[in-house]
Structure formats: structure tokens, C-alpha cells
Amino acid sequence: MASTQVLHYFVYIIISVCTHECLAQNGTFPPDVTVQAFKPKGFRIHMPGDPKIIFIRMMANIYETNSSSTAFRQFRQFVFQETNGYWIYEEPDIQLKIGNLINYEIFFGTNNAHIGDNLSTDDMKQFSCSGYEKTKTFIVEELFDRKEISIKKEKKCTTDVLLTEMPNRKLCSDDILLEEHFDDLLDPKLWEVQHYIPLDHPEHPFVSYQNIDSGTVFVAGGNLYIQPIVLTELYDFTEESLYKGSLDLNSGCTGRVCSMQAMGPVILPPIASGRVKSLIAFKYGTVHIKAKMPIGDWIYPEIVLEPLWNKYGSMYYSSGIIKIAMARGNKNMNNSDYSSEVLQSRPILNSFCKGVFDFYKNRRTDGGSWGDDFHVYSLTWTPGLIQMAVDNKAWVTFRPGAAGLRSWLPKSCRREWYTLLSGPKIAPFNELFSLSLGVAVGGTYEFPDDVVTDYGKPWRNSDPKAARDFWGARMNWLPTWTQPTLIVDYVKIVAI
Secondary structure, three states: OOOOOOOOOEEEEEOOEEOOHHHHOOOOOOOOOEEEEEEOOOEEEEEEOOOOEEEEEEEEEEEOOOOOOOOOEEEEEEEOOOEOOEEEEEEOOOOOOOOOEEEEEOEEEEOOOEEOOOOOOHHHOOEEOOEEOOEEEEEOOOEEEOOOOOOOOOOOOOOOOOOOEOOOOOOOOOOEEEEEOOOOOOOOOOEEEOOEOOOOOOOOOOEEEOOOOOOOEEEEOOEEEEOOEEHHHOOOOOHHHHHHOEEEOOOOOOOOOOEEEOEOOEOOOOEEEOEEEEOOOEEOEEEEEEEEOOEOOOEEEEEEEEEOOOOOOOOOOOOOEEEEEEOOOOOOOOOHHHOOOEEEEEEEOOHHHOHHHHOOOEEOOOOOOOOOOOEEEEEEEEOOEEEEEEOOEEEEEEOOEOOEHHHHOOHHHHHHHHHHHHOOOOOOOOOOEEEEEEEEEOOOOOOOOOOEOOOEOOOOOOOOOHHHHHHHOHHHHHHHOOEOOEEEEEEEEEOO
């Protein structure tokens, strides 16, 4: 009796991705891919159409088994137009079975791609493109009856009034741009864990932001945790290292400053902290963040919107940031305006003249701290206002004056910000921004020199040895770090 050999086909489909760097940041490009295996034979890969895509190139190698070293069939094919609003690649003659494995990478040619004309066949054309690769694994669990893909219907909004803008995405009011409940690891398509030394940060915090296994940023129990850690508790750093050593974050660095050497009065940042940046960029919308603030002397949270690019300049927050919620971690202050019972939320146009926006404070009346429990901190951002709310109750609204938001600044601060004159009244907040969440410590911005807790403030903001003096007083402040972690339950960004 003749035996029958069962062949399991493994299909390796290679598609590369060519796209602009800024398009890769918003988490919506490239589009989602659907893979289907048909009965009795055939398979199809398709994805929604996108005006940025000008062609797709497919390469497929088919193997009898996972251990086969030579492909018995190969496909190389360009697709140059959409069908019914989709980019579709189909092979009708390949028979797949339950359990087959498809590993695929997808290459989308966009406007910056080039296809050579020197070769005649579609499967051998030369092309050039830069971008990134995206690889996934698909296991055939079901064979479908083949059906034509229905025409993709264009999204229609219930209202013609739409304020929110987002690159390369059609939006309607109340569309969710980002909703994150931190039930799993951070999605690298949506979040970037920061890894750099913020020497160019206008607030000069005494930290380095580090993406490390020791716990500056982690997800657990449905929450995001961001916490500061004393640098000498990490790696092989010692007391001497802070004063004479170096810090090298070049591997995986996400910022402009990736290494530094301690020298003279300047020591290494004594605190390693965490910061994550959303890769969703948008203009106008509502932001809701349920979080529990950190508690501990000289700690403060960073829950901020930051510009995607610095249209109005890069110095002193001249292109603006919005601090959605900030409560300092000190429980005992001679000036309670700077204690953990006071919440501040404000736009910043000029770090030298922030005082005018500091006037508004949300003070707890029960004597507690904002870090005692979770609260929902919200921002509403439109061309006509910036409004802050806590637990669904608006508490402060900033509206542009006759000369725009710069009307809030004293005349002594307006002179150098003349570039705002080229923008609308809400400038500089008329550009794309993204959300960042982090924890800072010390610095030269959020703690005036005259504040006193159970001991005097250890450093002067203008002193080049500020970080050294802060570190020298650690026996005073470190015992107060009973809850130094920013805990985030969820983030939600909605179009308006």
C-alpha cells in the first residue's frame, strides 16, 4: 500500500515599508493588514487604501516545511493601484492547510519612493526607498470561502464642524485618537520610552531619563508606573562615580544629549527617572488622564503636551508646552502654594515669565495631597481656549487676549517672542502636539529659592553646583520619598 506524504506549506511573504519619519510617529501608518486563506486554494493579503501609498511590492517564498532550505515557488510582484478602496495582493493557486504559518513583512512605497525603468517585468523592477520594516506571524486557523472585498465606504461625520487635526487620518467629532488602559506592555507603535540626559530641558531637572530593566518605567496590574531611582542604586555607580565618572546612554538614546562626564562642580544627574512619549500627534482635542501623583520632597510629575516640532523656536518653551496637571511632592512647605495640596495646570509660552500662569491654583480643602488618591485630570484645547478640569469639573480657563495668548505675558517678556505674531491668537498652540508622562526631580524651575520644608531648600536655582548641593542633602529628602511613583490608570484623547 502506497503511503501518502502530507506537505505543510510555510509561506514567507516579504513586503517592506517606505514612509516619512513623521508618518510613522502617529501609530496609524502603515494600515492594518488582513491575511486570509481560501478553500480549496488561494490566499489574499489586503489593507485599507491610503493616499500616501503609490505602490506595494510583494515578495513571497513558499517552503514545503519549516525546515526546508530551498523555496519551491517564489513570487515577486508590484501592485500599483487600489481595488475598491483597498490594496490587494492575491495568489489564487496555492493550497494552504490549517496550521500553516505565514511570516510577512510589508513594503509600502510612498511619495518619496523611486522605481527604476531599466527592467521590463514587474517582478524584477529596481526600486529605492527608505523607511522601516514591520514583521508579523499569521497562523492559518480557518479556510474561508473566497468572496470579493466590498467597496470601502468613506467615513461621514455627523457634523461639519471639526476642530481636531491629525496627520493622515480623517476624523469626526468624538473619535478616539488614543485610549490606553495599560493592560499589557507598552505598544512601541504608540509609546516611546525616553532614554537620554535632559541637559537641554528648560527646567534642568536633576535626572536622566532611562529605559532600563530596573524599573523606572513599567506596567503592572493595569497601571503605568513611572518612578525615580537614586543613580547609585543602579549598575556599578558609586558616590565617586557621581563626582568623577561618566554616564553613557548612547545605546537606544532618544534625545539630543546621550552622554556626559562629571567635571568640577557639575556632577552626573543623581536620579534616574522615567518618561514616556505618545507617538500620537494631534492638534486640538480633549485629553483625560486618571493618575495618582507622586509624593516626596522635590519630586514633581510631568503630564504635558509638547510640540511635535518647534515652529516658534526651541529656547525657553517658546513653541509652548501645556502642563495638564502638576502637584509638587513636598508635604510640608513654609509656602503651601508649593506643597502637595496644590494642583497647577497651565500653558507655558516663556519659561522666564511663567509667573502670570502660576496665579491659578486648585487647593485641596481637606488638608490632603493630590497624591493620596487617583483623580481624572482633563484638558480641553481648541482654537479659542485652553481649559483644565479635575474629576470632570472645570477649574481654570485660559483664553487669548486681543493680541493672543501672548497678551498674558508682561511686556518685558513679549519682545523676544515676536515670531508668535505670525500665528493665530492661540499661538503657539496651533501646531501638532503629543503627550508625555514622566517624573522630574529638583531642577531650576518649579521650586523657588525661598521655599522651606522641614529643612531649607538644599540648592539655589542659579548655582552651577545645584545638583551637587541637592545630592548632598539626600539624608533629608530621601526619607520623604514614601510614594515617589507617578501611577497612571488610563489615558484617553478624543477629537472635538
